[in-house]
Amino acid sequence: MLSYDNKIVLAPMVRIGTLPMRLLALRYGADLVYTEELIDWKFLRSKRRYNDILNTVDYVDQTDGTIVFRTCNEEKDRVILQLGTSNAERALKVAKLVEKDVAAIDINMGCPKEFSIKGGMGVALMAQPEKAFNILKTLVDNLPIPVTCKIRILQTPEETLEVVEKLVSSGIKAIGIHGRTRDERPQHAVHTDIIKFVAERISVPVIANGGSKEIEKHADIYKFKEMTGCSSVMIARAAEWNCSIFRKEGLLPMDTVIEEYLKLAVEYDNSPCNTKYCVQNILRDLQDTPRGRQFLDCQTLEQICSIWGLGEFCRETQSNYQKRGIKGRWQVTP
Ligand code: FNR
16 A cells, blocks of 8 residues: 655646656656646546557547546556546546556645636635545545545644644545645745644645745755655656656756656657647746747657657657557647
C-alpha cells in the first residue's frame, strides 16, 4: 500500500501532468506523480484499451478518439489520478474503471476556476464539507487503493482545521494542502503557518503545496517542508518550469530538460499540441528569441524535435510506430 510519508510529489497540473512529464519527474527523483485533473463525466465517455505498440493503457474518448488518460507500467505504483467531481456516484464509477491502473485516487477540492465552481467541483466543495465528505467516504469504502484530496486553506487556521478534520474522518490516507485561499493567486505569499497549524493537529500526512515561488533548487524543497512542518511536499510550477527540480544532484540546463522531455513525448506518442504547450512553459520568456519564434511556428512533433536535434529520432520512431499499426491518429488530435 502506498505511503504518503516523506514524499516529494509532482502536483496535479492541467495539460502539464500528462504521461511524458510524469515519467520525466519520476526519472528525476519525484516519489509520486499526480495526473492532471480529469473531469468525471468526461472520463466516463472513455473506454480502456491496451496499446500493444506503446505498451500503454489508454482511456480513449469514444466521441472523438482523443486520449483522456494514458499510463504505463513504469508509473503504475506511483501515479495518482486526480478527479474533478461533484458527485460521489460518478467519482466511484471512474475510480472503479481505473483502480487497477493507478496507485491512488485524489479529489480536487482546490480549483478556483469558474468552470469548476459552477459545476460544484474544486474549491466549491470546501464550502460543502458534508458533500465533500460523502464523496471521499464513498470512495474509501469501495476502493482497494488509497484515496486523498487536495484543498486550499480557508481564512483562518481554525476554520481550515475544522473542515480538514471532517474530510480526514472519511478515512482518506493523506491530504494535499495548497497554502492559499480561494481568492488568492499564485503571486500571493503562501501561508505556511496555516499548513503547519493543520499538519500538527491531524492524524494523516499533509502534503504541503504552494511553495514554488521560493523553490529554486532541490534544497529549497526541504526548507519548505520544514516551514510547513509537513512530511511531504508537492510541487507544481517549479516542476512545470524545470522538471529537474526533483534531482537531488541539482538542476539540469533547460535545453537538456527539453530534450529529455521530447524523447519521452515521442516515445509515448504524445500529441504535438500538448507537447508544444509543455515545452512553451519550460521556455517561458525565451519564446521571444529567434529560436523561440521558430518553435512557436511548429505544428508537428518532428518540427519541434528538430529544434533540439531530435528530428531524425522523431521521424524514425514515428515511422516505426506507423509500420506497426499506429496511423498517426493521436499525432494530430490535441
Ligand atoms: C495547477 N494547479 C492544479 N491543481 C489541481 O489540484 N489540479 C489541477 O489540475 C491543477 N492544474 C494546474 C495547472 C497549472 C499549469 C498550474 C500552474 C497549477 C494548482 C497546482 O497544483 C498547485 O496547487 C499550485 O500551482 C501551487 O503550487 P506551486 O505552483 O506553488 O508549487
